[in-house]
Amino acid sequence: MRDAVKRLSDFVEKRIAVLFMIPTIITLGLVLFFPLLYSLTISFYRWSVARPFLGKTFVFFQNYSKALTDPAFLVAIRNTFVFTFFAVAVELILGIAVALLLHGNFKGKTFFQTALFLPVVTTPVAVGIIWRILFLTDVGLIPYLFQLAGFERVTFLSSPVLAMVAVIFVDIWQTTPFAFTLILAGLSSLPSEPYEAAMIDGATSWQRFFYVTLPLLKPVIVVVLLIRVMDAFRVFDTIYILTGGGPGSATESVSTFTVRTAFQYFNTGYASALAYVVFIIIAVMSYLMIKGFKIETSEL
Amino acid sequence: MNKNAGNNRVVKPVASLVMVMILTLSLTVTAFAAARVTLNVAMEAGRMADAAKSVVPEFEKLHPDIKVNVVPLPYTTMQQKVMTELTAKSGAYDIIESHFLMNVPFVAGDLLLPLDKFIKESNVDFGDFVKSMADQTTLAGKASKINPKGSIYGLPYNSDVMMFIYRVDLYKKYGLGVPKDWRQAVNNILKINGSEKGVYGFVFSGARTDNSHAIFDFYNIALNLGGTLPINDEYSPRMNTPGNLEALKILYELVNKYKATPPGVEEYRYAEKNTAIAQGRAAHMTQWMLSCVKSLEDPSESRVSGKIGYAAMPGGKAISGGWTVSIVGTTKHPKEAFEFIKFLTNKKNNLKLALEFGNGPVRKSVILDPEFKKAYPFAQALLEGLEGGVNIFAAAPDVAVWPELTDIVNFALTDGIFGRLSPQDALVQADKKLKDALHQAGYVK
Amino acid sequence: MITKSSGNPGKILKLLKLPSRSPFIGALRYSILIILTFIALFPLIWLFMTSLKNEIDIFARPPVLVFRPTFQAYRYIAKMGFLEKYFLNSLTVATLTVVVSLVIGGLGAYSLARFRFTGNSFLAFIILASRMLPGVVLVIPLYLLMQRFKLTNTRTALIIAHTAFNLPFVVWILRSYLASIPRELEEAAMIDGASRLLAIRKVIAPLSTPGIVATAMFTFLSSWNEFLFALNLTFSPEAQTMPVAVTGFISARGIAWGELSAAATIMLLPGLLFGIFARKYIVSGLTRGAIK
Missing domain, CATH: 1.20.5 (Single alpha-helices involved in coiled-coils or other helix-helix interfaces)
Incomplete structure (x- = not known):
């Protein structure tokens, strides 16, 4: 009898579990996964939503083969990798440094922590605007300062290399707080025993940092790395506002290129294929990182 | 129970x-x-929508059974928005304001009403519209694949033509004459660039994206050197021609060899050109005349008001353009919609909006009107410019993929101008990409 | 990790030995922090200053630091209905996104935190995977689907998209908060005869308030800041949110710097307010969202 009651309540419990899960599943299914599949089918067609009169032709993998040989898209992929690599690398290093600076108790800690944190809660579009105001040759403060220093024709947004530097810099400005916040949280929950052991062994503070702190922080750093790589690779807002992908194709990212193809040229089929290529790249990168750093999904 | x-x-x-x-x-x-007929009119936010709004009260007084609702859309998203609503046949708009680039896909997709019948049955004086401009913007008078009968899709609402803009005071100072061709123009540019301190000789749109005007600035030169439009009637790309190359080389040299353009010109679109001239930092540009006059002549915005000369393009051929108001195919009130666009573009309102809002006049009778001439002393040059103007999109065959083609041309031109590719390579590139795009869209096999 | 030393931060601090060993290092720390703070804050201040300048001061060379502030730009954007249109749209979309995704995600999170059923870890994986989806891969099909259901250019479309995009994150964070509430508490309530729903309402909800607040703020900001979907799914003032509306000030026809920076300043306010006054919540959302 008790058994039966328990079984019954277990059954109800299980039903509640599923019941509670249903809205999430439906929402994700309808708004994420169904569109994802829909997009996959579209990517096999030559089709434009704005030009239905030009027809819809099934072209197998032609859109994909075009994507992988499209110089403009390849440039966008290269740019995005460059952007991701430098932005994330600097953010990680700077993130660790700032976290170490902010670690511990000192006067004004809350002020500094708050001030340095603020960029991460700013709207990316506004960030693009801010830096456009600062970088633009005609109105910008930064080119002006360079001119004062004697570099008459330093124009950030019209030099291919400097434009990329600017875009990377802006990303660093905005997302380093994300890195240092997580790393700081990791720092404050470090165990003290390894340090005591290191002290006893007479390790210098650099040694302690490299042989104790960094290894202990590795899980946090890896998570920051993973999340930042996934986010940086799909960068859109700031580039769209700051450079629009220019000059030339110097700061064109895979996202700006795909969005332009989809919503300005309305090459819907081709753009879907481009988007899928981006998706596959991100998925493969994430997979490699998860495997490489042996992260368990439950750790994320 | x-x-x-x-x-x-x-x-x-x-x-x-x-x-x-x-x-x-x-x-x-x-x-x-209880309801009256409501007409929703999509218009570009700003001057043109404000202008249209200003005549609505009078129209509603004349037609108490019609209510007009002007929906202003910012230019950056307007094209996409209107495209989406029309292809979805959502019925959101009864009337749209559009330019040629937008009209072609709409006509090809059979989304606009041909107006020939309405025009014939009404007292619209279509012949009073500046002919070449009207034909180019409304698709009238040119039978083509997408418009086999050469039907009229819309009434002209706003026009403009590009002119050669220079500093009269500097021309006097250095004894220069208004150039008759681009060789002379380049000479004048270099003269001022070399002599007048703090003033660059020339400024143009060097940005490559977002409705950059690089393509216009380029063709204002190229058209006068025997250049060719991006594609010919068989949908073959033809950017790589001697005239185009010569024009591209002129721009390349002005930027790289003579440093006759301000630093940062590569960030310039339509407005930054105006600013550079208005601040006295540059001496020449080619620009949409009517829309720049205000910012150049208003002393609160401009340091050079009264010192600007407006001349026909050296060589005589210039880029022109214009906006039309068209009736959407799905409208339930075509008659009422036509009443409104007729009213909006009649002589009285065309003159009124030109004087009060700086709208570009579309009627000959308006441009020749003494009141207009008084406000715009160069009215005669304007009329000639509009009559001889080339709308590069309309002059080439109708394709529904102009936004992409324009970008390709802009990319290639700016690559060539700023030395990322040699001018020759840039044009070769352009042709290759144009061909690809036309193929992808299904225009060529 | 064997022991968490949350009990003795002072000890760790001493052992880490970065700060305060010598006055030189202390001064170095402060000078670096001050420089970094300047870099972090100056752009925001410059934006605000630009929004108070008139056109002449904006273009002035050398750039002016002292000028007579004008509220002209703010007046202009107020007059064009910026606040009652775009600000209100942003607010509506963000608030409803928060409500909808918290309700849906809260249930899902509870289910994940409290029950072991087949597919639990699979679902966890799916939720993680959906965080990897780049926006561009979804924005195209969503645009097409919304168009088919006549939802383009509505705030509903944005709420749906933002909810779906935030949901995995919401579920993830809330699950972690809920998991930290001992299940004995609600079990005790249920033994006392309360139904599960009542137990959730009376016991779990109050205890997880900080988690809910953190998640709500996070979701709010994420929706408030969202640009890609807003840009491509909405077109006119009835539905456009602020990030899209401000791009209207950057047109080929000119950049209205004053209006642009005034609008951007307004757009930054919620984030900055959260960041200054509720940083704890945002940080806890950040860390829980990223690390278990």
């Missing part, structure tokens, strides 16, 4: 549903009985 409860559970919702339905129905019916 159980049974009753069960019944109740069904009956109650059904009853309330019926009640709600009846209520909505009666509300809609009364609403319809």
Whole structure:
């Protein structure tokens, strides 16, 4: 009898579990996964939503083969990798440094922590605007300062290399707080025993940092790395506002290129294929990182 | 009791549903009985929408049964928005304001009403519209694949033509004459660039994206050197021609060899050119005349008001353009919609909006009107410019993929101008990409 | 990790030995922090200053630091209905996104935190995977689907998209908060005869308030800041949110710097307010969202 009651309540419990899960599943299914599949089918067609009169032709993998040989898209992929690599690398290093600076108790800690944190809660579009105001040759403060220093024709947004530097810099400005916040949280929950052991062994503070702190922080750093790589690779807002992908194709990212193809040229089929290529790249990168750093999904 | 409860559970919702339905129905019916016809008009936010709004009260007084609702859309998203609504046949708009680039896909997709019948039956004086401009913007008079009968799709609403803009005071100072061709123009540019401190010789749109005007600035030169439009009537790309190359080389040299353009010119679009001239930092540009006059002549915005000369393009050929108001195919009120666009573009309003808002006049009678001439001393040059103007999109065959083609041309031109590719390579590249795009869209096999 | 030393931060601090060993290092720390703070804050201040300048001061060379502030730009954007249109749209979309995704995600999170059923870890994986989806891969099909259901250019479309995009994150964070509430508490309530729903309402909800607040703020900001979907799914003032509306000030026809920076300043306010006054919540959302 008790058994039966328990079984019954277990059954109800299980039903509640599923019941509670249903809205999430439906929402994700309808708004994420169904569109994802829909997009996959579209990517096999030559089709434009704005030009239905030009027809819809099934072209197998032609859109994909075009994507992988499209110089403009390849440039966008290269740019995005460059952007991701430098932005994330600097953010990680700077993130660790700032976290170490902010670690511990000192006067004004809350002020500094708050001030340095603020960029991460700013709207990316506004960030693009801010830096456009600062970088633009005609109105910008930064080119002006360079001119004062004697570099008459330093124009950030019209030099291919400097434009990329600017875009990377802006990303660093905005997302380093994300890195240092997580790393700081990791720092404050470090165990003290390894340090005591290191002290006893007479390790210098650099040694302690490299042989104790960094290894202990590795899980946090890896998570920051993973999340930042996934986010940086799909960068859109700031580039769209700051450079629009220019000059030339110097700061064109895979996202700006795909969005332009989809919503300005309305090459819907081709753009879907481009988007899928981006998706596959991100998925493969994430997979490699998860495997490489042996992260368990439950750790994320 | 159980049974009753069960019944109740069904009956109650059904009853309330019926009640709600009846209520909505009666509300809609009364609403319809009382309603006037409402016309939704999509227009570019800013001057053109404001101008249209200003005549609405008078129109509604004349037609008490029609209500006009002008919906302003920012230019950056307007094209996409209108495209989406029209292809979805959502019925969101009865009338749209559009330019040629937008009209082609709409006409090809059979989304606009041909207006020939309305025009014939009404007293619209279509012949009074500046002919070449009107033909180019409304697709009239040119039978093509997408418009086999050469029907008219829209009435001209706003026009403009590009002119050669220079500093009269500096021309006097250095004894220069208004150039007759681009060789002379380049000489003048270099003269001022070399002599007048702090003033660059020339400024143009060097940005490559977002409706950059690089393509216009380029063709203002190229058209006068025997250059060719991006594609010919067989949809073959033809950017790589001697005239185009010569024009591209001129721009390349002005930037790289003579440093006759301000630093940062690569960030310039339409407005930054104006600013550079208005601040006295540059001496020449080619620009949409009517839309730049205000910012150049208003002393609160400009340091050079009264010192600007407006001349026809050296060589005589210039880029022109214009906006039309068209009726959307899905409208339930075509007659009322036509009444409104007729009213909006009649002589009286065309003149009024030109004087009060700086709209570009579309009627000969307006441009020649003494009142207009008084406000715009160069009215005669304007008329000639409009009559001889080349709308590069309309002059080439109708394709529905102009936004992409324009970008390709802009990319290639700016690559060539700023030395990322040699001018020759840039044009070769352009042709290759144009061919690809036309193939992808299904225009060529 | 064997022991968490949350009990003795002072000890760790001493052992880490970065700060305060010598006055030189202390001064170095402060000078670096001050420089970093300047870099972090100056752009925001410059934006605000630009929004108070008139056109002449904006273009002035050398750039002016002292000028007579004008509220002209703010007046202009108020007059064009910026606040009652775009600000209100942003607010509506963000608030409803928060409500909808918290309700849906809260249930899902509870289910994940409290029950072991087949597919639990699979679902966890799916939720993680959906965080990897780049926006561009979804924005195209969503645009097409919304168009088919006549939802383009509505705030509903944005709420749906933002909810779906935030949901995995919401579920993830809330699950972690809920998991930290001992299940004995609600079990005790249920033994006392309360139904599960009542137990959730009376026991779990109050205890997880900080988690809910953190998640709500996070979701709010994420929706408030969202640009890609807003840009491509909405077109006119009835539905456009602020990030899209401000791009209207950057047109080929000119950049209205004053209006642009005034609008951007307004757009930054919620984030900055959260960041200054509720940083704890945002940080806890950040860390829980990223690390278990």
